[in-house]
Amino acid sequence: MKDAWYAEGLRFTCVEGCIDCCITHGDHAYVYLEPDDVRRLADHLELNRREFLSRYTVREDEYVMLRMDEPECLFLGEDGCTVYEARPIQCRTFPFWEENLKSRVRWKQLARFCPGIGQGPSHSRELIQIQVQARSRTAVE
Numbered sequence: 626m627k628d629a630w631y632a633e634g635l636r637f638t639c640v641e642g643c644i645d646c647c648i649t650h651g652d653h654a655y656v657y658l659e660p661d662d663v664r665r666l667a668d669h670l671e672l673n674r675r676e677f678l679s680r681y682t683v684r685e686d687e688y689v690m691l692r693m694d695e696p697e698c699l700f701l702g703e704d705g706c707t708v709y710e711a712r713p714i715q716c717r718t719f720p721f722w723e724e725n726l727k728s729r730v731r732w733k734q735l736a737r738f739c740p741g742i743g744q745g746p747s748h749s750r751e752l753i754q755i756q757v758q759a760r761s762r763t764a765v766e
């Protein structure tokens with residue numbers, strides 16, 4: 626089987642003060658939530674599940690996403706993410722998403738808005754794949 630193009634690992638680090646992945650960039654417009662995200666965010670905001678879903682999310686078929694009424698995430702504050710400890714798995718695993726790892730070209734295109742691509746420590750193929758698999762894309766009931 627052909628090895629992943631990133632078999633030697635990929636360099637990435639969050640750049641201090643950067644919020645670019647919390648602002649829409651065309652096809653990066655949605656933060657999908659998994660069932661665990663809904664539970665964690667609702668607990669963090671001291672809301673019950675139903676209140677959280679009705680205040681902060683929209684549904685698309687069986688999937689639930691954070692509302693994006695503005696170009697930036699509704700949880701983005703002046704100093705960054707206001708729900709950082711409880712942030713969704715999609716945010717935790719950025720930029721190691723299946724769609725971003727399809728090809729070296731796709732990865733390099735991310736650098737147009739993400740200054741951390743190609744910077745900082747190298748992440749091994751194994752660690753990258755753990756992050757890719759962390760997004761189960763399970764529907765929220």
Ligand code: SF4
Pocket residue numbers: 646647648656698699700701702705706707708709712713716
């Ligand atoms: S939840 Fe937090 S980390 Fe995720 S997009 Fe919104 S502000 Fe950014």
